[in-house]
Amino acid sequence: MERFDTIVIGGGPAGLIAAGRAAEVGERVLLVEKNDSLGEKLLLAGKRRCNLTNAESDMRTFLSRYGENGRFLHGAFSRFGPRETLGFFNRHGIPTKTERGNRIFPDLPPAASTQGAQKVLDCLLMYCKKGNVRILRKSAVKTVKIKNGRVERVVTNIEELAADRYILATGGKSYPKTGSTGDGYRFAAQAGHAIIEPTPAIVPVKTHETWVKLARNFNLRNVRLTVTVNGQKVDERFGEMEFTNFGVSGPIVMDLSAFVSDWMKQGTVNLTLDLKPAMNMPTLLSRIERDFEKYKDREFGRALTDLLPSALIPLVLNLSDIPEDKPVAYVSSEEQEDLAQLLKNISLTVNGLWSFDHAIVTKGGVCLKEVDPATLRSKLCENLYFAGEILDLNGPTGGFNLQICWSTGYVAGEGIRLKSVVN
Ligand SMILES: Cc1cc2nc3c(=O)[nH]c(=O)nc-3n(C[C@H](O)[C@H](O)[C@H](O)COP(=O)(O)OP(=O)(O)OC[C@H]3O[C@@H](n4cnc5c(N)ncnc54)[C@H](O)[C@@H]3O)c2cc1C
DSSP states (O other): OOEEEEEEEOOSHHHHHHHHHHHHTTOOEEEEOSSSSSOTTGGGTTTTTOOOEEOOOOHHHHHHTTGGGGGGGHHHHHHHOHHHHHHHHHHTTOOEEEEGGGEEEEOOOGGGGGGHHHHHHHHHHHHHHHTTOEEEOSOOEEEEEEETTEEEEEEESSOEEEEEEEEEOOOOSSSGGGTOOSHHHHHHHHTTOOEEEEEEESOOEEESOSGGGGGBTOEEEEEEEEEEETTEEEEEEEEEEEEOSSEEESHHHHHHGGGHHHHHHHSOEEEEEESOTTSOHHHHHHHHHHHHHHTTTSBGGGSOTTTSOGGGHHHHHHHOSSOTTSBGGGOOHHHHHHHHHHHHOEEEEEEEEOOGGGOSEEEEEEOGGGBOTTTOBBSSSTTEEEOGGGBSOOOOTTTHHHHHHHHHHHHHHHOGGGTTOOO
16 A cells, blocks of 8 residues: 555645645645546636635634634634735736725636636646645545544545545535535544534525515615514625525625524524615605605506616515505505515515535534644544635635635645744
8 A cells, every 4th residue: 555644635725735735845645536627616616716815904804704713713824824825826826806895816817717716726736736746536535444543544435545644625515516525524523523513604595485586686786684583683784685586695695694504593584675775764755755756647566666676676566565556646655654664674584595505615514622723633633634614614705715725724734743844
């Protein structure tokens, strides 16, 4: 059996940077990937443009985007944080640019922008190649053999492989068609690790209401969404969202979706959508009055054209008690008030989340208490390390999730014996 210093399991962004870094600091590295090709999920990132990281410059604010578990990342970020990540990619031939929401992408001409993810993957493959990382494709690890608190070897569908240390970078359970089928949780559990229940995150939310489909795929801008659990407000977001066939989606919904499973365990989760957050009730009421005066010869169904985008009107008509064909001149002031209330308080009841098939990331994973944040080494199994989405870490959209991979992968790649190595 050929021996290696390090075996990296999983050839996504975390595994690739870990393998490259381990090789760079002098290790003989084997990377084992079950797919035919590497980085399948990475190639989808940012609609193939690859939102590499985020330009938020304050470390505390950056870490706060990961919730309570963000503290765990402090050590890895201090060694290889967003700034070092940008330096790494810039040095390796990927210039970057910052866009709306501080999102950082490879800087490519507009016509080539969707090649961003491929460029990032090529850069990582080159990094591995430079370090003579040996790559086994179509090799699925089936089990890890543990002896005396150490990984002794791993068994793939083809052979047994052994090394001094092992880095688990098998990803989570989201988008399983890319290869991330949660295998690594089983291997971590074999090594004694607790797994925090994986749930889909950055994923559309399902609602009881079926009328949502009346405005499906229409992008609502500048709306406010308030979340309550058993009537108590727990969250509020402002920005863009959309209705779908089964519920709601879009940036503000996707970003709060990580919390939905926990909220549903506590009770009934309601969403209240304010279509006109910039107007208070009196302002909205006088706006409605003005519009109805202007369109006093029309029926109600045709009097909303100035107030609402046309794609939204069928949905509002469906929810309003005012008959569509009622002449506007006969719409009472109470009815106008009800309409204003409706526009500021469209109520939805959350039914669940779409499945892992549609989730951008996984919430949950290897329990952080059992991993050393400074080295990413297991506290239970001395030659086992973790990197990337397999860990109980997840952030919102905006480049925060790939940053987990770059930081934890790079640091795990260096390994504990190599802590004195500098860039
Ligand atoms: C559509 C989409 C768009 C995204 N866009 C962005 C974005 O723009 N910015 C951002 O920050 N994040 C984005 N993400 C999230 C980001 O892609 C993930 O966080 C990241 O890919 C996780 O990397 P990873 O290396 O930990 O795991 P993965 O990328 O899941 O890679 C794990 C690898 O391990 C392999 N593997 C699994 N089990 C085994 C086994 N038993 N044996 C051998 N190999 C195995 C898999 O085949 C896979 O290649 C996006 C995700 C999706 C789905």
